Amino acid sequence: MRFFEPDIIVEAEPGLAESIGFGALSNSSSESHLISLDELHSKKWTGHRMDLYVGQSVVDIYRADYEARHQFVLREDVPALLFQEDRLAPLVEAVFGAFPKEEDASYFKKFYENAYSPNLATADSDTWLSVFRGKAKPPFYPTFLDLEIEPKNPREPTFFIFDHTKTSDLIDYWNTRLFKTPVFPVPLCWLNELKGFISKAIQANHRPIPNNRFGTMFASQVIFARSVKEKVAKAAVESFSSDCPDGSFFIGRSRHPKHSDVWHEPSCERHSVKSGEARLSLEVEGGSVSFPTQHPKFAERFGGGRYRWANVINLGTHGPSDLALCYPSNIEDRTFPHIAMGQQGPIISREGWVLLERYQESSGYLRIASGTDAICRWLKKKGIDSKPSAAGRIASQMVEKLASLRAADLIADKDTIQLLNKMAMQERTSNSKSTFNTKTFEGRTADTGRWHELVKKRAKNSLRFPVSLEQFTSRGILKLGLGLNCPNCTHSNWYGLDGVDYSVTCERCLKEFSYPQGSKEPRWKYRVIGPFSVPNFAEGAYSVTLTLATFAKSLSLVGDIGMTMTTGLNLKCDAFEREIDFAFWYRKERMLDQKSEPHFVVGEAKSFAEEAIEKGDLEALQAVAKELPGTVLVVSVLKENFSEKEKRLLEKLVRWGWISVGGRMRAPVIMLTGVELFSDWTVEKSWQQKGAPYPADASIGVFSDLELFAMETQRIHLGMDYYSHLEQKHKASKQA
Numbered sequence: 247m248r249f250f251e252p253d254i255i256v257e258a259e260p261g262l263a264e265s266i267g268f269g270a271l272s273n274s275s276s277e278s279h280l281i282s283l284d285e286l287h288s289k290k291w292t293g294h295r296m297d298l299y300v301g302q303s304v305v306d307i308y309r310a311d312y313e314a315r316h317q318f319v320l321r322e323d324v325p326a327l328l329f330q331e332d333r334l335a336p337l338v339e340a341v342f343g344a345f346p347k348e349e350d351a352s353y354f355k356k357f358y359e360n361a362y363s364p365n366l367a368t369a370d371s372d373t374w375l376s377v378f379r380g381k382a383k384p385p386f387y388p389t390f391l392d393l394e395i396e397p398k399n400p401r402e403p404t405f406f407i408f409d410h411t412k413t414s415d416l417i418d419y420w421n422t423r424l425f426k427t428p429v430f431p432v433p434l435c436w437l438n439e440l441k442g443f444i445s446k447a448i449q450a451n452h453r454p455i456p457n458n459r460f461g462t463m464f465a466s467q468v469i470f471a472r473s474v475k476e477k478v479a480k481a482a483v484e485s486f487s488s489d490c491p492d493g494s495f496f497i498g499r500s501r502h503p504k505h506s507d508v509w510h511e512p513s514c515e516r517h518s519v520k521s522g523e524a525r526l527s528l529e530v531e532g533g534s535v536s537f538p539t540q541h542p543k544f545a546e547r548f549g550g551g552r553y554r555w556a557n558v559i560n561l562g563t564h565g566p567s568d569l570a571l572c573y574p575s576n577i578e579d580r581t582f583p584h585i586a587m588g589q590q591g592p593i594i595s596r597e598g599w600v601l602l603e604r605y606q607e608s609s610g611y612l613r614i615a616s617g618t619d620a621i622c623r624w625l626k627k628k629g630i631d632s633k634p635s636a637a638g639r640i641a642s643q644m645v646e647k648l649a650s651l652r653a654a655d656l657i658a659d660k661d662t663i664q665l666l667n668k669m670a671m672q673e674r675t676s677n678s679k680s681t682f683n684t685k686t687f688e689g690r691t692a693d694t695g696r697w698h699e700l701v702k703k704r705a706k707n708s709l710r711f712p713v714s715l716e717q718f719t720s721r722g723i724l725k726l727g728l729g730l731n732c733p734n735c736t737h738s739n740w741y742g743l744d745g746v747d748y749s750v751t752c753e754r755c756l757k758e759f760s761y762p763q764g765s766k767e768p769r770w771k772y773r774v775i776g777p778f779s780v781p782n783f784a785e786g787a788y789s790v791t792l793t794l795a796t797f798a799k800s801l802s803l804v805g806d807i808g809m810t811m812t813t814g815l816n817l818k819c820d821a822f823e824r825e826i827d828f829a830f831w832y833r834k835e836r837m838l839d840q841k842s843e844p845h846f847v848v849g850e851a852k853s854f855a856e857e858a859i860e861k862g863d864l865e866a867l868q869a870v871a872k873e874l875p876g877t878v879l880v881v882s883v884l885k886e887n888f889s890e891k892e893k894r895l896l897e898k899l900v901r902w903g904w905i906s907v908g909g910r911m912r913a914p915v916i917m918l919t920g921v922e923l924f925s926d927w928t929v930e931k932s933w934q935q936k937g938a939p940y941p942a943d944a945s946i947g948v949f950s951d952l953e954l955f956a957m958e959t960q961r962i963h964l965g966m967d968y969y970s971h972l973e974q975k976h977k978a979s980k981q982a
Contacts, residue, residue, distance in 0.1 A: 249503050249514070251577050251595040253556060253602060254300045255280045270579035278552060279580060279593075287351065296350040297550030300602075302542060305357050307388045310544035312361040326362035326383045327373070328355075334369045337410040340419060341431045342369065342377065343385030358385060371439035378430055378443070392544050397427050398515035402464055403451050405444055406500070407432045407482055408471035415471035418500040422469060424516045425503070434474070434482070441486035444468075448486075452494035466495040521555070528561075530569070534587065534613045535561075541606045553602035557610065560598040562806070568645065570620035572808035572831050572844055582627050583620060587611035596841045618642070618812040621829055628874060630819040637827070638814025641787035643777040645794070645813065647722045654795035656717055658924050659704055663788050663884065665692065666723070669774040670781045690779050691729055691740050691771040708926060715772075724772040731767065733759055740773050782853075783884070789851035790814070790828050792923040793882040797832055797847070800925050802949040808833035808844060821873055824866035827851045832878075834950050845952050849880030858883050859892040864899045871903065871913035878952050879903065882918035893964055900960050904971060914956035917963045939965075 271280040345355040376382040404426040408415035503514040521542040592599035727742040732752035811830035833844035852858035903913035925932035933940035
């Protein structure tokens with residue numbers, strides 16, 4: 247079920263869906279996604295004839311094909327076929343296509359006969375050869391019309407050899423067609439007659455791959471169904487392979503497709519089948535987007551069934567980072583997220599956001615939530631109340647000011663953050679006539695010359711991000727003005743360009759004085775503003791922002807990232823009441839593949855303090871992972887190294903997270919320092935520049951899978967090896 251991600255669940259018996267974890271589909275809001283076998287094809291949906299509840303009726307295809315290709319053709323060069331009923335009915339149904347036998351469904355066959363005037367055929371090897379040589383069209387032929395099939399695997403001939411009397415073999419063949427193309431079904435009962443066709447096809451396919459400098463040749467596949475005994479399979483290969491060159495084909499067994507979120511495990515990917523597509527630029531207005539939906543060009547405007555086709559929506563953005571465009575799949579419980587306005591759904595799957603459609607020329611509407619709202623609603627379904635924390639609001643404002651996590655490079659520099667924080671603290675040591683130094687307030691300012699020097703230094707050392715002072719002012723980090731001391735109380739004032747006048751007022755003593763037009767005292771200064779003016783490293787907002795940016799753009803330059811994030815939250819449930827610094831769903835999208843299931847990530851972010859990580863911080867992360875097993879935990883600091891005390895605390899958390907729950911780590915723990923957060927290009931590049939214990943040539947898989955990334959950071963910062971832990975555990979169990 248996780249592999250196929252069905253849009254509609256059809257129960258052969260009541261209660262089956264609930265028994266495998268899909269009971270939530272029986273609730274009133276999504277009951278139409280769970281139906282009985284009797285409801286699948288009935289008069290309930292049309293009122294006058296039996297029709298399918300879900301799926302595009304083949305009758306529309308017959309009509310469209312007839313009008314486009316057959317209406318004015320006097321003679322059909324390639325005849326259509328209609329098969330007689332006989333003992334090979336299951337084989338005919340699977341290989342060539344047949345029609346329902348019920349009287350109420352007889353119209354399918356009648357429409358086919360009217361459109362194609364088929365010849366009556368017998369199921370035998372000669373008919374098989376006619377069909378697969380393209381000299382005859384079986385009843386399945388129209389079902390491929392006007393569909394674009396994009397295989398996820400190379401297009402090479404696959405010969406599927408099976409026993410047509412075994413139901414499991416027929417299912418294996420049906421499934422194989424979803425992953426291989428073209429597939430030639432070879433019944434064992436006709437193998438002797440078809441072996442010549444198989445041999446010649448394999449030889450014809452065995453040719454050099456164009457533009458391959460190694461001289462690699464194309465190779466066919468011969469797959470045996472699960473019921474075929476090894477002795478029978480060996481004899482079958484011998485019957486057609488005598489003239490086939492070595493390496494011209496591979497032999498395999500059919501296997502049940504399974505779903506895997508682990509990048510390095512073998513996986514099957516279904517063909518992508520579509521009738522059309524459109525790429526649109528959409529504006530989010532009032533928290534929603536609208537768009538014209540697509541429909542198959544052969545479909546009648548109105549049809550009988552409730553759901554005739556699906557629109558699959560994939561949204562991406564280059565703008566603000568606070569939009570919820572990445573969600574966990576909801577095939578088991580579709581009550582979240584409810585963001586399709588005026589209709590159910592969408593169904594969140596590895597394909598995208600699936601909207602089930604019935605009529606042509608309709609419009610789609612989607613509510614686009616913020617990341618904070620989406621994650622809080624999801625946590626609520628998990629029994630955890632959540633709301634933004636005070637520190638979280640500051641971090642959210644910082645991300646908003648930067649306009650995109652990709653612009654976080656602007657603050658991804660230790661000296662820049664230190665200077666911004668010093669300005670925010672509003673402190674400096676003055677030259678006083680007293681016997682001790684005093685601290686005065688500087689108005690959150692710094693001379694422009696200091697910033698020019700910093701920007702010049704960064705421009706010289708940066709590999710990719712062209713830093714300019716204009717970026718700091720345009721994004722609301724700095725504001726230019728004039729610094730001036732009050733002649734009455736000597737307080738250092740700062741006046742923005744819109745606040746300078748011939749007469750100005752001191753912000754401390756509130757006395758008015760004339761602007762010293764002839765004095766050299768006024769100096770151009772930048773003032774830190776907005777969330778960047780909050781003391782104590784913006785209450786941790788710098789480390790939160792840079793941690794989120796690391797996941798959004800710095801783990802790898804290859805592929806796209808799906809990420810819905812929120813800054814700090816206060817969490818409350820029966821088991822705990824804690825604060826976390828950030829949370830997000832994260833998915834590394836493999837190129838040309840379907841999407842993987844996103845990880846849920848929560849984290850704690852600290853700045854430069856020597857003992858930044860405390861026991862209570864890690865207990866908060868642990869509490870969340872107890873309630874939500876599989877959650878990835880992140881601990882990040884702006885400094886380059888963890889203290890020995892912090893390492894001891896982290897080691898306990900890591901060992902706790904290593905415990906297996908459902909075959910996977912309970913809570914992988916990722917540790918990040920300034921080495922990763924201040925990376926100038928990618929984390930991999932920063933590791934290479936830093937040297938041991940950072941790896942010089944980390945596998946690309948480390949940056950594609952958060953579990954592997956966690957294990958690598960554990961090795962770097964704590965010297966802990968997960969695989970050695972498993973080996974020791976295995977030895978201990980054997981000794982016991």
